[in-house]
Amino acid sequence: DTEVTQTPKHLVMGMTNKKSLKCEQHMGHRAMYWYKQKAKKPPELMFVYSYEKLSINESVPSRFSPECPNSSLLNLHLHALQPEDSALYLCASSQMKRQGANEAFFGQGTRLTVV
Amino acid sequence: SQELEQSPQSLIVQEGKNLTINCTSSKTLYGLYWYKQKYGEGLIFLMMLQKGGEEKSHEKITAKLDEKKQQSSLHITASQPSHAGIYLCGAALYNFNKFYFGSGTKLNVKP
Numbered sequence: 001d002t003e004v005t006q007t008p009k010h011l012v013m014g015m016t017n018k019k020s021l022k023c024e025q026h027m028g029h030r031a032m033y034w035y036k037q038k039a040k041k042p043p044e045l046m047f048v049y050s051y052e053k054l055s056i057n058e059s060v061p062s063r064f065s066p067e068c069p070n071s072s073l074l075n076l077h078l079h080a081l082q083p084e085d086s087a088l089y090l091c092a093s094s095q096m097k098r099q100g101a102n103e104a105f106f107g108q109g110t111r112l113t114v115v
Numbered sequence: 116s117q118e119l120e121q122s123p124q125s126l127i128v129q130e131g132k133n134l135t136i137n138c139t140s141s142k143t144l145y146g147l148y149w150y151k152q153k154y155g156e157g158l159i160f161l162m163m164l165q166k167g168g169e170e171k172s173h174e175k176i177t178a179k180l181d182e183k184k185q186q187s188s189l190h191i192t193a194s195q196p197s198h199a200g201i202y203l204c205g206a207a208l209y210n211f212n213k214f215y216f217g218s219g220t221k222l223n224v225k226p
Contacts (some may be wrong), residue, residue: 042217048214090157092158094138103160104160104205106158106159
């Protein structure tokens with residue numbers, strides 16, 4: 001199983017709503033990532049979790065709140081978003097090798113629209 | 116990211132032609148990856164290169180890594196319409212788990 005599963009595939013939310021994006025992998029990977037991708041742009045790194053602890057936050061606004069409840073799950077809690085936050089949100093996972101590159105597997109993404 | 120320069124930005128080729136996409140890093144590379152993405156979909160992993168001089172192939176796609184130049188090239192031989200999509204190079208920069216992408220190359224293959 002080399003799959004990273006993201007739910008939902010599509011999400012429309014109002015600016016006052018609270019919603020969550022979910023990501024799941026069963027490859028035993030101990031690094032998990034959230035990326036944001038705007039149209040015609042490459043994915044931008046948001047957060048990295050290593051061994052269920054937040055290791056990298058790329059200065060993401062606090063209206064995005066990540067959570068890693070266990071080694072297989074990664075959530076992204078959304079609150080008071082702005083229309084400019086509309087984008088494709090991608091989750092990825094990889095092994096945590098101390099040396100050497102880590103192949104990252106990506107989910108299909110959640111297409112988020114903020115209205 | 117500005118740390119990874121990818122060229123060209125877009126490419127239109129006739130079916131059967133060969134093509135090359137380049138990716139250059141301004142930072143130390145801890146691994147170089149190539150992905151393919153269809154619009155609005157997730158990324159499909161193509162290849163990972165780690166060592167200088169390394170070359171990998173998958174079907175008609177070959178990627179090479181020049182560690183000294185901090186550069187990688189992706190070469191498609193005898194392109195087909197199924198090769199169309201956006202090709203992204205990615206690299207672990209600063210450390211093995213801080214992963215960034217180039218700006219992408221949009222490839223169209225005309226039948």
